[in-house]
Amino acid sequence: MSYDLSRLGWDEFFASAYGHFDRSDAAPARVLRADRGVCTVLGEAGVTRASLSGSVLLSAAHDPVKLPCAGDWVVTRRWPDRRITLEAVLPRRTALIRRTSDKDSTGQLLAANMDTVAVVEPIHPEPDDARVERLLALAWESGAQPLLILSKSDTSSDPEAVARQLAELAPGIPVVPVSVRGTQGVEQIRAYAEGGRTLALLGRSGAGKSTLVNALAGAAVMPVQAIRDADGKGRHTTAYRNLVPLPGGGAVLDTPGIRGVGLLDTAEGLDRAFADIAELAAHCRFGDCRHGAEPGCAVAAALANGSLSPRRLASWRKLWHEVEIQTARQQARQAGAAGHRRRRG
Numbered sequence: 506m507s508y509d510l511s512r513l514g515w516d517e518f519f520a521s522a523y524g525h526f527d528r529s530d531a532a533p534a535r536v537l538r539a540d541r542g543v544c545t546v547l548g549e550a551g552v553t554r555a556s557l558s559g560s561v562l563l564s565a566a567h568d569p570v571k572l573p574c575a576g577d578w579v580v581t582r583r584w585p586d587r588r589i590t591l592e593a594v595l596p597r598r599t600a601l602i603r604r605t606s607d608k609d610s611t612g613q614l615l616a617a618n619m620d621t622v623a624v625v626e627p628i629h630p631e632p633d634d635a636r637v638e639r640l641l642a643l644a645w646e647s648g649a650q651p652l653l654i655l656s657k658s659d660t661s662s663d664p665e666a667v668a669r670q671l672a673e674l675a676p677g678i679p680v681v682p683v684s685v686r687g688t689q690g691v692e693q694i695r696a697y698a699e700g701g702r703t704l705a706l707l708g709r710s711g712a713g714k715s716t717l718v719n720a721l722a723g724a725a726v727m728p729v730q731a732i733r734d735a736d737g738k739g740r741h742t743t744a745y746r747n748l749v750p751l752p753g754g755g756a757v758l759d760t761p762g763i764r765g766v767g768l769l770d771t772a773e774g775l776d777r778a779f780a781d782i783a784e785l786a787a788h789c790r791f792g793d794c795r796h797g798a799e800p801g802c803a804v805a806a807a808l809a810n811g812s813l814s815p816r817r818l819a820s821w822r823k824l825w826h827e828v829e830i831q832t833a834r835q836q837a838r839q840a841g842a843a844g845h846r847r848r849r850g
């Protein structure tokens with residue numbers, strides 16, 4: 506059996522990075538699932554398990570983001586005793602990373618090398634605007650193209666109206682109502698995986714991600730929550746992240762249900778998720794305008810004439826504040842590490 510890796514998005518970018526590692530006992534593969542110390546990978550020869558090499562473990566010891574993750578392209582090596590090891594992670598084109606905790610400034614890698622990140626928000630119970638904004642900022646930050654999926658659309662009498670409302674939180678991003686009961690939107694979502702592309706799903710636990718993966722794959726490949734809480738919140742069931750190749754090419758990547766979303770690394774994702782506010786801010790008289798009481802503030806003007814909602818501005822301010830704290834923390838950590846090196850050196 507020989508699997509054509511271009512069906513999974515293998516291209517010049519990865520092939521040229523792989524060139525450095527090419528040797529007769531090596532082969533490229535894509536990580537379907539990452540467990541502790543071992544990955545399930547798909548290569549030209551099919552699906553195999555590969556244990557992490559010493560050098561991969563060593564580089565990850567300092568930075569967990571270097572560990573292989575679902576969606577990564579990697580170099581595998583076959584040993585004379587037929588053992589297979591994972592020798593290197595090829596550079597990532599895009600990466601979905603979130604903060605592991607408020608106190609920590611390192612991240613948790615949720616998915617790699619996706620072309621599109623779909624934020625999945627259920628239409629019922631009512632969509633949570635602040636969560637959608639946060640997740641969209643994270644999606645933008647990944648470097649992939651964001652998309653907003655309004656899941657369980659069969660539970661609303663007017664999904665299109667809800668979609669129009671949510672579109673205001675997502676300037677320039679398609680908003681697609683989807684139901685797996687009646688298949689509204691499912692084919693539209695499949696199109697995002699065509700041409701060997703990868704679609705990652707991001708959303709809270711119980712949003713319907715695994716169910717959508719199963720609908721796209723045409724078979725039950727992901728465990729789906731059976732027990733529901735009365736508030737519709739659901740339990741944390743997806744403990745690992747899985748890349749699922751689709752029958753028509755391309756792949757869909759489920760990420761674990763996100764509860765707390767402490768997430769931002771840079772102002773860039775935020776600027777793009779709040780492109781409306783960023784655009785206004787560009788017209789403020791002062792380049793460092795804080796959009797408070799400064800004269801000539803375009804943001805304040807938009808607020809006054811009603812074209813910008815106070816809720817959206819408040820949301821942006823809150824996330825901005827988080828980015829500032831995060832950046833300060835990271836700078837402190839880097840300064841600490843540099844000082845440590847100087848003292849030792």
Ligand SMILES: Nc1nc2c(ncn2[C@@H]2O[C@H](COP(=O)(O)OP(=O)(O)OP(=O)(O)O)[C@@H](O)[C@H]2O)c(=O)[nH]1
Pocket residue numbers: 656657658659660683684685686708709710711712713714715716717728729730731733739740741742743760761762763
């Ligand atoms: N009515 C309706 N229910 C849905 C739909 N999609 C998913 N559900 C239900 O929503 C519940 C949660 O779905 P999951 O797919 O397990 O959610 P998840 O986002 O994968 O959750 P985690 O694995 O915890 O991250 C299940 O009971 C599904 O049957 C839909 O389109 N319509």
Ligand SMILES: [Zn+2]
Pocket residue numbers: 786789790794795796797799801802803804805
């Ligand atoms: Zn201003």
